[in-house]
Amino acid sequence: MKRRIQVVICRVCSGAANVLDVEKLLRVANEAPYVGSAIAVNYACNAKTIAQIVEEAKSREVDRMLIIPCSKSDVSPALFQAYKKKAKINEFLMETVDLVGEIVLPHRDNPARAQAKAESKLLAAITRMAMLEPLQKSSEKMRTKNVVIIGAGVAGVEAARQATQAGMHTILIEKSDKEVKAPGVVMPKTRLVSAKGHAGNFILTIEAGEKRETLECAAVVIASGGDWSDAKGPLVQACGAKPLYRLVQEIGEGIISREGVVIVDTPDPKADITSAQDFAWEDAIQSAIEIRKKSPETEVYLLFQEMRALGLDELSYRDAADLGVRFVRYDKKRPPHADPKDKSKIVVIDSVQGQTLSIPYGGVYYASIAPNPDNVSISEALRIPMTESGGLRRGSMQKGPIATPRPGVLVCGSAQFPRSENISRLEGRAAGALAAQLVSTGIVEFGGSVAEVTPDKCSACLTCVRTCPFEAPFIGNAGKAEIQLQLCQGCGMCVGICPSKAIELHNYTDDQLSTETASYIGGDF
Amino acid sequence: MIVAERKPLGEIVEMIAQLHKVTVIGCRSCVAICLAGGEKEVKMLISALKLKNRKEGRKQEFDGFVLERQCEKEWVKEVDDKILASDVILSMSCSLGAQTIADMYPEKVVVPGLNTAMFGVPEEQGMWSEKCLGCGDCIIHTTGGICPIARCAKSMLNGPCGGSSDGHCEVNLDIECAWYAIHERLKLQGRLDLLEAVRPPKDWTPSHSGGRRIIVREDAKLTQHQKRGKEAVI
Numbered sequence: 060m061k062r063r064i065q066v067v068i069c070r071v072c073s074g075a076a077n078v079l080d081v082e083k084l085l086r087v088a089n090e091a092p093y094v095g096s097a098i099a100v101n102y103a104c105n106a107k108t109i110a111q112i113v114e115e116a117k118s119r120e121v122d123r124m125l126i127i128p129c130s131k132s133d134v135s136p137a138l139f140q141a142y143k144k145k146a147k148i149n150e151f152l153m154e155t156v157d158l159v160g161e162i163v164l165p166h167r168d169n170p171a172r173a174q175a176k177a178e179s180k181l182l183a184a185i186t187r188m189a190m191l192e193p194l195q196k197s198s199e200k201m202r203t204k205n206v207v208i209i210g211a212g213v214a215g216v217e218a219a220r221q222a223t224q225a226g227m228h229t230i231l232i233e234k235s236d237k238e239v240k241a242p243g244v245v246m247p248k249t250r251l252v253s254a255k256g257h258a259g260n261f262i263l264t265i266e267a268g269e270k271r272e273t274l275e276c277a278a279v280v281i282a283s284g285g286d287w288s289d290a291k292g293p294l295v296q297a298c299g300a301k302p303l304y305r306l307v308q309e310i311g312e313g314i315i316s317r318e319g320v321v322i323v324d325t326p327d328p329k330a331d332i333t334s335a336q337d338f339a340w341e342d343a344i345q346s347a348i349e350i351r352k353k354s355p356e357t358e359v360y361l362l363f364q365e366m367r368a369l370g371l372d373e374l375s376y377r378d379a380a381d382l383g384v385r386f387v388r389y390d391k392k393r394p395p396h397a398d399p400k401d402k403s404k405i406v407v408i409d410s411v412q413g414q415t416l417s418i419p420y421g422g423v424y425y426a427s428i429a430p431n432p433d434n435v436s437i438s439e440a441l442r443i444p445m446t447e448s449g450g451l452r453r454g455s456m457q458k459g460p461i462a463t464p465r466p467g468v469l470v471c472g473s474a475q476f477p478r479s480e481n482i483s484r485l486e487g488r489a490a491g492a493l494a495a496q497l498v499s500t501g502i503v504e505f506g507g508s509v510a511e512v513t514p515d516k517c518s519a520c521l522t523c524v525r526t527c528p529f530e531a532p533f534i535g536n537a538g539k540a541e542i543q544l545q546l547c548q549g550c551g552m553c554v555g556i557c558p559s560k561a562i563e564l565h566n567y568t569d570d571q572l573s574t575e576t577a578s579y580i581g582g583d584f
Numbered sequence: 585m586i587v588a589e590r591k592p593l594g595e596i597v598e599m600i601a602q603l604h605k606v607t608v609i610g611c612r613s614c615v616a617i618c619l620a621g622g623e624k625e626v627k628m629l630i631s632a633l634k635l636k637n638r639k640e641g642r643k644q645e646f647d648g649f650v651l652e653r654q655c656e657k658e659w660v661k662e663v664d665d666k667i668l669a670s671d672v673i674l675s676m677s678c679s680l681g682a683q684t685i686a687d688m689y690p691e692k693v694v695v696p697g698l699n700t701a702m703f704g705v706p707e708e709q710g711m712w713s714e715k716c717l718g719c720g721d722c723i724i725h726t727t728g729g730i731c732p733i734a735r736c737a738k739s740m741l742n743g744p745c746g747g748s749s750d751g752h753c754e755v756n757l758d759i760e761c762a763w764y765a766i767h768e769r770l771k772l773q774g775r776l777d778l779l780e781a782v783r784p785p786k787d788w789t790p791s792h793s794g795g796r797r798i799i800v801r802e803d804a805k806l807t808q809h810q811k812r813g814k815e816a817v818i
Contacts, residue, residue, distance in 0.1 A: 520617035525709040558622030559612060559650075569627075 063095035064188050065121040066181070067112055069103035069128050078163045078173050087178050093189040095121040103128050109141050116146040123152035125188050127181075149193035151508060151566055156184045179579060187575040191566050197506045197544065201259045204228050204501075205276035206494045209251055209437060211239040213480055214472025214487035215282030219243050221491025222280075227498055229491075230274065232265060234433065250433070253440045254279070257545040258467025259503030263440075278467050278494040281451060282487060283437055285428035285473040292326030292425070297397035298405060300326045300423040303339055306346050307480075309422075315350055316421025319358040321395075321405055322347060326425040328364070328394035341372045341479035343426040344379050351382035360385045360418050362395050362407055372479070387416065428477040441468050442530060450475040461490045464528060466548070469493055508565050509547040510554055514539040516561035523553035523562060532562075585614040586678045587704035587712045588621060591697060593632055599695040600672050601642070606633070607670035608697065609663070609685070610650035611677035618712055620698050621676035623650045629676065629697065654681025660688055667692065703734075720790025720797065726778055728769030733786075735762035741783040 066088040070081055081099050088097035096119040100108045103126060116124065124142055143150050158177055166173035206222045208215045211233035219229040219241040229243030236247045249267040256262045263274045287304060294300040303322065309315065322343045340363075347359045361384060368375060380386070387409050389395055395407035398417055405418045430449030438445045443463045444452045451474050454464040461469045471486035472478055478486065510531070512523075517539040523532040524540065531546035532553055540561065542553075554564045563569075600606050608626050616622030626648045637644055647666060651659045654677035660667070667673060667685065672693045675682035678700040686694040704712035717734045724731050733739045737755040743763030747754030751764045770776050790797070 516612075516623070518612055518616050518622070522617070522619070522709070556619075558616045558619045558624050560623040560627065 060193070061120065061122045062093050062189055063119065063121040063123070064093050064185060065112075065116050065119065065124045066094060066097040066185070067103055067124065067126045068097075068099040069126075070099045070101050078167050078170050079158070079177050080170075080174055083174065084177060084181060088181060088185065091182055091185045094185060095119045104138060109138070109145070113142065113145040116142070116148065122148065122193075123188055123191065124148055124154075125184055126153065126155045127158050128155055150196075151194040152188075152191055154184065154188060154191075156180060183575050183578045186578040187571060190571045190574060194507045194565050196504045198502050198504045199259065199545065201277045201498065201501050201503060203260075203275045203277055204498050205230055205274070206278045206280060206491075206498060207232065207261075207263060207274060207276040208280040208282055208491075210234075210282040210284055210472075210474070211237070211241060211245065212282055212284040212472060212483070214284065214474075214478075214483040214490070215280070216241045217484045217487030218280045218282055218471060218491035218494070221488045222495045223491075225492065225495030225499065227495050230276070251437060251440050254442075257503070257505075257543075258465075258497065260545075261467065277498040278469065279441060280487075280490045280494055281437060281441070281443070281463070281468065281470040281474050282472045282490070283431045283433055283451070283474040284483075285477050286431050287428070290326050290425065290427065290429065292328075292330075293394075293396065294323060294326045294328070294423055294425065297402065298420065298423040300425050302428070303342055303346065303424050303426045306422070306424045307342060310346060310349050310353070313353075315354045315357055317354065317357055318403075318421030319360070319419050320347075320350055321360045321362060321418055321420045321423045323362040323395060323423065323425050324364060324366075325427040328362075328389065328396075329391055338367075338426045339428055339477040339479060340366050340368050340426060341375070341482065343424075344368060344372070344375045344384075345479065346424075347384040348375065348379050348382055351379075351384055355383075357421075358385070358418070359383075360387055360416075360420075362387050362389055362405075364389060364391055369482070428473060430476070431474065434474065441465060442528075443468060443470070444528070446475065448476065459493070461486060461493055464548075467497060503545070505545045505547070508549045508567065509544055510542050510549065510551070510562050510564050512540045512542060513561050513563070516559050518559050518561070520558060522556055522558060526552050526556050528552065585617060585704065585706075586680075586700060587618045587702050587714075588615045588678050588698040588700045590620055590625065590629070590676075591699055593629075593636065596629070596674065596695075596697055597633065597636060600633075600644070600674060603644075603672040603693065605645045605669065605671040606647070606674055607666055607672070608646065608648035608674045608676055609654060609667075609681075610648070611652075611654040611681050612650050613653045613655075613677075615677050615681075615698060616650070618704070618706070619710070621650075621678075626650055626676050629674075651677075651681075654678075655684050657684060657688060660685055718791075719786070719788070721787055723786070726783075727766045728773060728775070728778075730762055730766045730769060732762050732766065735760075735765070741786060 068081055068084060085097045085099055088094050096115055098115060102108050126138060139150055139153050142148050142153060162173050162177045204227055206227045206229050208218050208229055208231045211231050215231060219231050222229045223242040231241050231243060231245045232249040233239055233247050234250050239245045249265050252264040252266045254261055254263050259277050261276050261279060263276060264271060265274055289302060324338050343361060347361060350357050350359050387407055388411050389407050390410040393408045395405050398404040398406045403419055405420055408415050434445060434449055434451050438451060443465055446452050451470050453470060453475055454462045461471055463470050469490040471490035472483035519534050519538055529546045529548055531543050532540050535541040549564060551564045551567060554562045608630055610621045610623060610626035630646045630648045633646060653659050667689055672695060673685055674695055674697050675685060676697040679696060682694050682696045702714040703716040703718060704714050707713050715734055716731055719733050732743060736743055737753055738745060744761050748761040748764050751761055753759040753761045770778055
């Protein structure tokens with residue numbers, strides 16, 4: 060192996076030019092061992108520049124590349140793909156250094172400090188780069204193009220439509236026997252029992268009544284939604300509070316009370332709401348706006364402890380306020396309650412102004428949605444962790460907003476926490492499209508920078524088996540731990556906890572990590 | 585398995601402070617599995633000691649490795665040269681491993697890096713609980729598979745005592761009452777009659793009360809003749 064590194068600094072995007080002395084960085088890089096070429100370019104993501112870099116890489120015969128782009132997460136995958144194809148560089152011999160986020164932004168008032176830090180970071184990255192080994196990925200054919208969608212609510216149906224449009228076979232399983240208008244196969248009164256396999260080749264066991272059958276699929280979309288059954292609480296007893304979706308239905312049917320509508324976050328306002336429940340505030344605000352538009356004489360009150368509307372929905376606060384919707388913040392120690400003297404009124408103390416309001420109402424609605432109790436069994440079957448409030452957890456932001464920690468499994472709509480109908484629809488579409496994207500290649504790739512066991516060192520203590528969130532390690536026939544590559548995500552948890560140091564993560568070995576760290580602090584440690 | 589815990593760093597530093605060449609020896613058996621003395625812990629301890637030395641301006645030499653089982657002479661013998669070359673052996677095994685080395689190399693200073701805690705069971709990742717005291721006379725067939733000697737704070741034979749409340753022990757409400765658990769288990773098995781008989785005092789002579797215990801399997805022992813033959817082969 061040549062072990063010759065090309066260092067590419069993007070002058071413009073890395074923001075380096077404003078704070079850092081790029082020429083000096085290049086000199087430092089050029090003097091470092093193993094560096095075959097160090098260049099600064101403008102716009103490293105530009106097609107022309109890429110061609111220039113590839114030319115340089117070929118003529119200098121480098122076999123690895125260290126890129127300093129604008130930010131670690133945005134551009135690098137696309138860049139890596141380009142260099143992998145055009146300069147024939149192994150994808151595991153390309154890394155980025157985030158000078159912008161870690162150095163330029165925090166130290167922009169102190170260029171000298173920034174420069175020193177950037178140089179030591181660059182040298183550490185070069186040290187690491189020189190130690191990396193080229194790795195190969197393996198691949199496997201998908202046996203099917205099926206996409207299984209769990210739950211035929213708004214999000215699930217939308218996901219089915221989107222995936223079908225992209226040419227996938229969708230199978231929609233729904234626990235109730237409600238009528239579902241969706242393309243592909245719809246299986247009513249069916250639930251997921253268990254799942255085996257991995258992205259691209261899952262084998263699900265489903266249950267319809269007494270009957271159990273297995274189902275092969277390449278991707279799974281969870282659209283289990285929230286629990287729409289009626290909740291309990293003092294406001295339900297005293298004021299007949301109803302869940303918010305009933306208000307949405309009533310507005311749709313044109314039934315709007317003239318005596319006033321009160322929307323409160325929870326039917327039990329004394330309870331600690333932040334930990335246990337989630338709220339459909341977007342739908343609440345939209346309903347309030349619609350009521351005011353359709354029936355201007357109806358007073359609408361929104362009673363809340365904490366309100367959040369995501370993204371552009373925040374703009375609807377103003378629309379609602381302009382239309383005369385009243386927002387009242389209360390303290391859970393002094394919760395809204397039915398007026399003891401006159402049950403047709405709700406008493407609430409506005410915690411901002413300290414005013415006591417007595418509101419006459421025609422209907423009371425609560426905006427909380429309990430998580431779907433079926434999430435527990437879905438979580439166990441597909442091994443998706445749950446959130447504290449009982450929803451299904453998403454993966455890290457790098458994996459995108461619809462992904463779960465488990466590859467090939469996507470989650471959309473209220474399965475994580477309550478979403479408005481619009482957002483559910485949008486997420487359903489996204490999940491359908493992502494599932495189609497995953498399945499359309501027909502091939503699953505795995506391996507690369509993953510964990511590997513040194514059998515001689517393994518004590519078969521089961522620590523890795525218990526720790527891995529993806530259930531990749533198992534004790535094989537030889538009585539030693541083995542890693543199922545298709546499941547390994549290279550997270551390194553088993554490597555960190557293995558008491559016998561029997562597991563290594565390729566390109567993140569102890570030697571590689573400690574030599575890199577040592578180069579920061581200047582020597583052994 | 586034998587469950588152990590690492591001693592606090594300060595205590596370890598104190599034990600080895602005056603000696604220069606330190607050899608840290610771990611064990612790949614029980615203490616590795618209970619995350620106390622495997623290769624990872626050995627390496628981490630050496631790093632911690634080096635950092636502390638650097639901070640406090642002390643100079644020592646460290647070497648570290650693990651043995652298959654530190655309580656067996658054959659495995660220890662394999663690192664004979666390294667042991668002889670060091671000033672102090674810091675054993676990261678249970679006390680059995682440490683004592684094996686100490687007995688084999690009486691002139692060497694051997695210090696324990698771990699506190700040997702108990703015979704325990706991994707209840708879940710990162711949590712071990714004691715279930716046996718090694719009394720030498722097992723009676724769990726009469727107690728629904730639950731050992732009252734290890735799991736009852738008083739090691740009672742006829743429990744529960746008056747301190748049992750709602751299934752918990754008065755010593756610490758986090759501990760389950762072993763006798764309550766025994767009652768529940770036998771009830772489940774329909775064998776509550778086992779609890780009607782009064783248990784006489786136990787024979788404690790096979791326990792530690794009889795002094796240091798030695799177990800001999802005559803049929804497994806090698807004869808003088810066999811021993812001589814083995815030596816000849818080696």
